Amino acid sequence: MFEVIFLQFLNGLDKGAAYALIALGLTLVFGTLGVVNFAHGALFMLGAFCAVMFRQLLTLETVTLDPEKLSPWGAPLEIREPLVQAWFGDFGAVLVNYSVPASIIITIPIMLLVGIALERGIIKHFYKRPHAEQILVTFGLAIVAQEVIKSFFGPNPIPQPMPTDLRGAADIGAFLGMQANVITYPIWRLIYFLFSFVIIGGVFAFLQFTTFGMVVRAGMADRETVGLLGINIDRRFTIMFGLAAVVAGLAGVMYTPLLPPNYHIGMDFLVLSFVVVVVGGMGSLPGAVAAGFLLGILQSFASMTQVKALIPGIDQIIIYLVAVVILLVLPRGLFGRRGVMEA
Amino acid sequence: MTLLKRGLSRRRVLQTGMAGIIGSGIAPLMFTKGAWAQEFCNNPTGDTVTFGLNLPLTGAYAEEGADEQKAYELAIAHINGEGDGGLISVLAPTALKGNGILGKKVGYVSSDSQTKSDVARAGATRMIERDGAIMITGGSSSGEAIAVQGLCQEMGVIFMAGLTHSNDTTGKDKRRYGFRHFFNAYQSGVGLAPVLGQEYGSDRRAYHLTADYTWGWTQEESIKAATEALGWDTVAAVRTPLGSTDYSQYLTPILNSGADVLILNHYGLDMVNSLTQAVQFGMRDRQANGKDFQIVTPLISELMAKGAGESVKGIFGTSNWHWNLQDPGTIAFTKSFGAAYGSPPSQAAHTAYVQALLYADAVERAGTFYPPEVIKALEGHEFDGMGNGPTLYRAEDHQCIKNVLVVQGNENPSSEYDVLNIVQEIPRDEVAYDPAMFGGELGPAEPAPLCA
Numbered sequence: 112m113f114e115v116i117f118l119q120f121l122n123g124l125d126k127g128a129a130y131a132l133i134a135l136g137l138t139l140v141f142g143t144l145g146v147v148n149f150a151h152g153a154l155f156m157l158g159a160f161c162a163v164m165f166r167q168l169l170t171l172e173t174v175t176l177d178p179e180k181l182s183p184w185g186a187p188l189e190i191r192e193p194l195v196q197a198w199f200g201d202f203g204a205v206l207v208n209y210s211v212p213a214s215i216i217i218t219i220p221i222m223l224l225v226g227i228a229l230e231r232g233i234i235k236h237f238y239k240r241p242h243a244e245q246i247l248v249t250f251g252l253a254i255v256a257q258e259v260i261k262s263f264f265g266p267n268p269i270p271q272p273m274p275t276d277l278r279g280a281a282d283i284g285a286f287l288g289m290q291a292n293v294i295t296y297p298i299w300r301l302i303y304f305l306f307s308f309v310i311i312g313g314v315f316a317f318l319q320f321t322t323f324g325m326v327v328r329a330g331m332a333d334r335e336t337v338g339l340l341g342i343n344i345d346r347r348f349t350i351m352f353g354l355a356a357v358v359a360g361l362a363g364v365m366y367t368p369l370l371p372p373n374y375h376i377g378m379d380f381l382v383l384s385f386v387v388v389v390v391g392g393m394g395s396l397p398g399a400v401a402a403g404f405l406l407g408i409l410q411s412f413a414s415m416t417q418v419k420a421l422i423p424g425i426d427q428i429i430i431y432l433v434a435v436v437i438l439l440v441l442p443r444g445l446f447g448r449r450g451v452m453e454a
Numbered sequence: 455m456t457l458l459k460r461g462l463s464r465r466r467v468l469q470t471g472m473a474g475i476i477g478s479g480i481a482p483l484m485f486t487k488g489a490w491a492q493e494f495c496n497n498p499t500g501d502t503v504t505f506g507l508n509l510p511l512t513g514a515y516a517e518e519g520a521d522e523q524k525a526y527e528l529a530i531a532h533i534n535g536e537g538d539g540g541l542i543s544v545l546a547p548t549a550l551k552g553n554g555i556l557g558k559k560v561g562y563v564s565s566d567s568q569t570k571s572d573v574a575r576a577g578a579t580r581m582i583e584r585d586g587a588i589m590i591t592g593g594s595s596s597g598e599a600i601a602v603q604g605l606c607q608e609m610g611v612i613f614m615a616g617l618t619h620s621n622d623t624t625g626k627d628k629r630r631y632g633f634r635h636f637f638n639a640y641q642s643g644v645g646l647a648p649v650l651g652q653e654y655g656s657d658r659r660a661y662h663l664t665a666d667y668t669w670g671w672t673q674e675e676s677i678k679a680a681t682e683a684l685g686w687d688t689v690a691a692v693r694t695p696l697g698s699t700d701y702s703q704y705l706t707p708i709l710n711s712g713a714d715v716l717i718l719n720h721y722g723l724d725m726v727n728s729l730t731q732a733v734q735f736g737m738r739d740r741q742a743n744g745k746d747f748q749i750v751t752p753l754i755s756e757l758m759a760k761g762a763g764e765s766v767k768g769i770f771g772t773s774n775w776h777w778n779l780q781d782p783g784t785i786a787f788t789k790s791f792g793a794a795y796g797s798p799p800s801q802a803a804h805t806a807y808v809q810a811l812l813y814a815d816a817v818e819r820a821g822t823f824y825p826p827e828v829i830k831a832l833e834g835h836e837f838d839g840m841g842n843g844p845t846l847y848r849a850e851d852h853q854c855i856k857n858v859l860v861v862q863g864n865e866n867p868s869s870e871y872d873v874l875n876i877v878q879e880i881p882r883d884e885v886a887y888d889p890a891m892f893g894g895e896l897g898p899a900e901p902a903p904l905c906a
Contacts, residue, residue: 114709114710115706115707115710118706118707118709118710119703119706119707121706122702122703122706123703125702126700126702126703182792183777183778183785183788183789183792183798184788184789184790184791184792184793184798185789185792185793186792186793186796266511266512266516266520267516267517267520268723268726268761270726270730270761270763272763272764273734278734279734279736279739280734280735280736280739280740292740292741293709293710295709295735295736295740296735297702297731297734297735297736299734300702300734369700369731369734370699370700370727371726371727371761375512376699379699410703411702411703411706414703414704414707415707416690416692416707416711419692426703427695
């Protein structure tokens with residue numbers, strides 16, 4: 112039984128890491144700019160499609176027709192030669208194999224630009240508008256982004272293979288000195304968990320230990336006073352929006368081997384992420400992370416056969432049930448601050 | 455006013471008018487105008503006739519929907535006498551002449567069902583009421599098929615189901631106006647079990663993950679019955695929501711459950727995701743109960759196998775049809791479809807194409823679009839040449855009885871399309887069953903309901 116519980120706990124951490132990573136970006140935007148950003152799921156999706164685009168570039172091929180050989184429908188058979196391998200040899204093959212992690216290189220600048228353009232171009236005009244209008248405009252933006260991706264890449268998911276060395280499962284039980292082949296877990300999911308941990312830690316360290324982060328935190332606490340000190344807080348908040356877009360984008364990139372991305376992938380996560388943010392407390396970064404892990408772990412345990420036998424269908428409603436209970440007991444969420452969204 | 459002064463009162467004018475209307479015979483026409491203009495739903499009066507294509511172009515079964523659309527467009531072109539004629543030349547017997555249906559050119563309207571039953575039903579309603587569709591066809595989920603064929607029964611429009619594999623479609627939910635060419639979960643179980651017994655033995659413990667809707671339930675039931683008859687134990691059967699993306703929380707309990715076989719009662723994108731993730735969990739590399747752990751996907755298609763990539767190699771399942779069969783019908787269809795779209799057709803495309811042709815042929819044989827007559831032409835119709843061997847459209851439940859394929863993921867594919875190998879072609883007599891087995895009532899064909 113210990114193995115079963117341990118595996119479900121591990122799975123909960125893995126799920127929680129994904130929720131926390133997305134909720135973190137959402138909270139960054141809300142905490143700094145006060146904007147309820149329904150386009151955040153679209154930023155996750157755009158990040159995932161950075162990985163798709165990068166792989167498509169790496170796997171460009173030359174196509175020649177072989178008139179000697181025919182396909183079952185009588186057309187000359189196509190002979191395809193990958194360009195990257197032809198140009199770079201073994202390095203090209205390694206690059207294609209590691210296309211998902213390698214696409215981080217292009218994802219960071221692209222998402223930073225997308226985030227800054229979005230904030231400067233549209234969202235800044237809605238700072239002083241009611242939250243309902245912010246939700247409408249960001250939701251509209253999300254739909255536009257989805258449709259653009261759909262028109263270029265089609266409606267169907269595009270599988271992104273993980274590097275061959277990182278396929279399969281790691282024997283964690285044996286690593287911990289237990290019996291072999293009892294506690295095994297997919298290597299890529301462990302990598303995603305560690306990656307989330309690094310990104311979350313990096314964002315906290317950035318806000319905690321850099322001057323830029325200190326100013327941003329001061330601006331989150333009292334925007335007007337920081338402005339009166341002659342600091343251009345708007346510019347810093349714009350960069351924070353860009354940073355939130357990068358975090359969402361990177362979460363999307365690394366998720367692609369686990370779930371083939373399609374244009375709708377962001378919406379699937381958006382609703383859950385909002386529940387995570389609300390449970391954690393609006394605007395609270397530690398709250399978003401804690402709630403992400405809490406809900407991930409609870410969802411995982413609720414899917415156990417023994418639990419489902421007791422309460423059928425609990426795996427489908429557990430997150431919302433917990434959200435209701437927490438909001439009844441702690442109306443501001445786990446780490447919510449007085450005055451946030453209470454005007 | 456002047457008329458009234460001359461003695462023509464208002465009452466007199468009305469009386470005279472009514473007498474004139476009744477006397478001239480206009481009245482019967484006035485009261486039965488609808489019946490004359492449309493003695494059955496969407497009776498085509500011009501020189502064209504419209505098919506309503508209800509296709510899941512988004513959602514968990516979107517790939518199948520896109521392939522079905524291509525097949526319908528091809529079928530309509532061939533019915534209209536365009537292109538190479540496809541399967542018309544090999545269908546036997548056939549009344550099709552390649553000049554449309556009863557001399558009317560075929561057109562189509564389509565609707566994205568989003569792989570959702572309520573959307574499928576709303577789309578079918580719209581195509582019948584607004585676009586005048588004479589026949590509704592398509593779909594890749596049994597939930598959609600059952601919802602739409604119920605609607606078609608109410609509206610008096612024939613429904614030629616696309617890909618639907620639940621026993622209920624031609625079982626407890628069968629309808630007089632609904633027809634299914636695709637095979638079903640029971641036939642998958644009967645066809646697959648002997649191969650599983652031969653490959654994996656009779657001492658196995660199976661764990662089922664099942665899509666939580668009509669198709670998943672009946673497939674789980676059928677495969678459980680077939681494998682338990684082999685001597686296998688069922689450890690657990692866990693339901694997963696249709697359209698789930700992350701299966702990790704359902705997969706982790708399997709690892710130490712004592713099961714040594716995972717049976718994935720999933721289809722489309724659900725199966726691609728669950729199979730890929732199961733392989734990521736190392737299930738194909740592990741041992742349980744002293745045996746190699748195995749995964750089985752009772753219903754599998756080329757599109758899913760392509761989507762699952764490496765993960766599908768060596769995995770057993772069943773299919774309705776495969777483009778690599780070597781009969782004249784399959785060769786003709788693969789050639790025709792490949793020339794038009796540059797890829798071989800999937801089983802979803804095949805069943806869609808065949809259904810369109812069979813409806814057109816039935817109307818030609820009936821000599822009318824009047825649905826009860828078309829139903830009579832389809833019921834008990836025996837035909838051949840469509841790639842599945844001799845086939846019977848059974849009158850009792852509107853289920854096609856034909857050969858079933860057991861397939862296996864190709865270990866050494868020669869191309870991106872060469873993803874499944876045909877292991878065995880199970881003759882139709884071995885997968886036939888008592889039509890009363892799954893219950894249900896077809897309901898009446900007449901009086902034909904009027905849709906508007």
